[in-house]
Each structure stands twice: as C-alpha cells, then as structure tokens.
Amino acid sequence: MLRREYPSSTADSLEDWLLDVANCRGARIIVREPPALDDFRPPLTQVFSLEELVVAICMLQGQDRPQLLRLAAQFISRNALDLKALSRVAIRERVGPVLYAMAREALKVDPRHPAWSFLAKTFSGASHPHDAVLHWTRLAQPVMANGRVNAASWRLVA
Numbered sequence: 001m002l003r004r005e006y007p008s009s010t011a012d013s014l015e016d017w018l019l020d021v022a023n024c025r026g027a028r029i030i031v032r033e034p035p036a037l038d039d040f041r042p043p044l045t046q047v048f049s050l051e052e053l054v055v056a057i058c059m060l061q062g063q064d065r066p067q068l069l070r071l072a073a074q075f076i077s078r079n080a081l082d083l084k085a086l087s088r089v090a091i092r093e094r095v096g097p098v099l100y101a102m103a104r105e106a107l108k109v110d111p112r113h114p115a116w117s118f119l120a121k122t123f124s125g126a127s128h129p130h131d132a133v134l135h136w137t138r139l140a141q142p143v144m145a146n147g148r149v150n151a152a153s154w155r156l157v158a
Contacts, residue, residue: 002043002047002048003017005043006021006040006041006042006043007040008020008036008037008040009037009039009040010032010034010035010036010037011032011036015065015068016032018053018056018057018068018071019031019032019068019071020032020035020036020040020042021042021043021048021053022053022057022071022075023035023036024036024040024042025042025045025050025053025075027071027074027075028074029070029071029073029074029157030067030068030070030071049082049085049089050075050080050081051081051082051085051086051089052089053072053075054072054075054076054081054086055086055089055090055093055095056093057069057071057072058072058090058095058098058099058102059093059095060095060098067138069098069102069138070138070139070157072102073102073106073138073139073156073157074157074158076102076106076115076116076119077106077113077115077116077139077156077157077158078158079113079114079115079158081115083115083118083119083122086119087119087122087123090123096122096123096126097123097126097127099119099123100119100120100123100124100126102116102119102139103116103117103119103120103123104120105135105136105138105139106136106139106140106156107120108136109136109139109140109154109155109156110155110156113156116156137154139156139157140154140155140156140157141154141155141157142154143155
C-alpha cells in the first residue's frame with residue numbers, strides 16, 4: 001500500500017494522507033491541521049498519478065469528509081488532467097456518479113469548462129446520488145467588485 005511506502009507521520013487516516021499528498025501537489029483549498037511534516041515525501045506521479053489521486057479522494061467509502069471533494073475539484077478545474085485516464089480509473093473504481101454530481105455543480109459556475117463538461121457527458125448515464133454530493137459554492141470562490149461585500153461573479157477554484 002502506498003501509504004506505508006510513503007508515510008506521513010501526522011496522518012491518522014487514509015483521508016489525512018490523501019490530503020497531505022494533494023497539498024504537496026499544489027491543492028490548497030483545504031489544508032490539514034497539523035500539516036504534514038517537512039520530511040513527508042509523497043509518491044511520484046509515475047507511481048500515483050494525479051488522476052488516481054482525484055479518484056481516491058472521490059471514493060465515498062472512507063470517512064464522512066465531503067470537504068475533501070473540494071481538493072479533487074480543484075485539480076479538475078485546473079484543466080490539467082488526462083481526462084480519458086481519469087475516466088478509466090473512475091469507471092474501474094465506480095466513482096462516476098460522484099464526478100457527475102460534482103460536474104453538474106461546477107457547470108453552474110462555468111458552463112463551458114472543458115474538463116467538467118467532459119466529465120458531465122462521460123458520466124451522464126451513471127446512477128446519480130439522491131442527495132447533493134457538494135454544493136456548487138464549495139467548488140468556487142466569489143469574485144468581489146470594487147471591494148463590496150456581495151460577489152459580482154464566481155469562478156471555479158483552480
């Protein structure tokens with residue numbers, strides 16, 4: 001198991017370890033307290049791809065920590081994944097419904113986003129969760145106009 005080969009001494013659970021890996025790979029929408037120690041070395045992308053990381057985060061059989069889905073969304077919103085590879089891993093691990101639900105929410109913010117559009121189309125036939133997996137505002141951040149309190153618009157967190 002990768003977690004044993006690449007341990008994070010402060011990670012008490014698989015979800016904490018995934019969070020540490022995501023943070024080391026540049027996802028900053030969520031950070032863990034206490035953070036991983038400076039000596040934590042995550043697996044190289046050749047060993048544990050970004051697409052595999054996104055799918056691992058989307059697997060719902062772990063602890064009930066839906067905020068972690070924001071990390072997966074941040075990577076997808078960057079539009080820097082191999083979407084076909086992501087789809088293959090998602091199908092194998094059966095997270096298509098989660099990706100579809102997230103894509104529907106993300107497309108409320110940016111209806112033309114290429115990665116989210118691809119995922120929505122790819123997994124449109126997947127069974128859909130009955131409840132919202134994550135609200136669209138958790139995938140985006142407000143863009144303020146002239147320092148005002150109300151958001152002028154929203155953009156996907158990338």
